[in-house]
Amino acid sequence: MRLIIRTDYDEVSEYMASYIRNRILEFNPTEERPFVLGLPTGSSPVGVYKNLVKYYRNNQLSFRHVVTFNMDEYVGLPRDHPESYHSFMWNHLFKHIDILPQNVHLLDGNAEDLDMECVRYEEAIKKAGGIELFLGGIGPDGHIAFNEPGSSLTSRTRVKTLAYDTILANSRFFGNDINKVPRMALTVGVGTVTDAREVAIIITGAHKALALAKCIEEGVNHMWTVSAIQLHQRALIVCDEDATLELHVKTVKYFRNIEKVQKELVGMQNVGLQGNIKKYATPDVSPTRKEFYGLPFKK
Template structure:
């Protein structure tokens, strides 16, 4: 697992957006071979979406051959409600880019058969060949999507009852009225996320510091569902300095030193996008002291 630490939320967001841009460009999506991208809602991804939109406006990136799957949606909230995740995604991202409407996949929290909707979503992910990269954010309690503490690490897309603390926290979006906050949501499962070929998590702010520490320095624990990415073969966390406040100093220095070695001793041109050594012979020429 890679941990990329940046000075502040803005620089962490730019790194994340730029990484996604490079991954899409490297993939070279076509109509026959689209890039499948998993997406979150919440405060952390908003600046990421702003940068991705700007890349599109600058003609640096196209989403014409990108298929998206969102993580979750409230049950019983109209799609056009200002707090629905459907509204969130279109306001912050989809309506600003060239993605095809038929390539946008979101859970329908207003269907009659919720269990069937969850299975349909899993089937659709499988039909397009699985998710290439799943972008995620987390809550202060380490939950990813609506997989709150106690969720199974093998969970799939399902109906989820929200914890009372989550309902209270979300009341601020509903005029402070707890009664207006949906109590159920449809969410991808932990296993749905970790089945993606790559997982990128963005974490910003001191209020997420304990969750980051649990994910990085402790074991896999269903009470901190984001920790499941420890077992993923291609996972990366991008965070700001504030989010590292609960990490041991040696942990922060370790991950920063990896970047330093890659940049200064191995050379950026010799490092693949995912952090692997792309050319041993070129690296030998760059620094004979390493061989």
């Protein structure tokens, strides 16, 4: 697992958007071999989507050969409702870029047979070749998509009854009227997310600090479903300073020092996009331990 710490939400959004852009460009997708991207809704990815739109408008990125699968959708909410995740995705991303409509996959919360809709969705992911990168955000209780505490860590796309706390939290999007919030949703499972070849998570704000600590400093636990990414071969978390408030100091130093070593000793030109070391070059000058940590040094 890699943890990248940036100052604030804007820096986190810029880093993650740049990372996704570079992953797509490195992949060099074609019509026959598209880049399959899993996407979330909510407040966490809004900044990422703004940056991706900017890259498209500046001719730095095309989505013509990108296929997307979204994480979830409310049950019973019309797709043109302003708070449906269908509307969210088109308003924040899809209508601003050159993605082909047939390459956009969103769960249908108004399907006649909801269970079959979930089966169809899983089959569509397999038919697309699996998800290359799944972007996600989390809730303060560590849930990913609508996989709330207690969800199976091997769960697949399914119909999910929402917890009261989730309904209450989401009422802010419905004029603070809890009676207008849907009681059920369709959601990809934890297993669906971790089947992706790479998982990238955004965590920002002090209100999510405990979830981040549970995710990376404690064991895998179905009460904090995001912790399942500990077992993933390629997991990336990008967080802001506020989200690190519950982490041990040594944890923060550890991840910051890894990034520092790669930048100053290994050289970023020798580090692959996913953190792999492509080549090790011996530095011309080997700093002392005190110099490396920014401490005063006297011969």
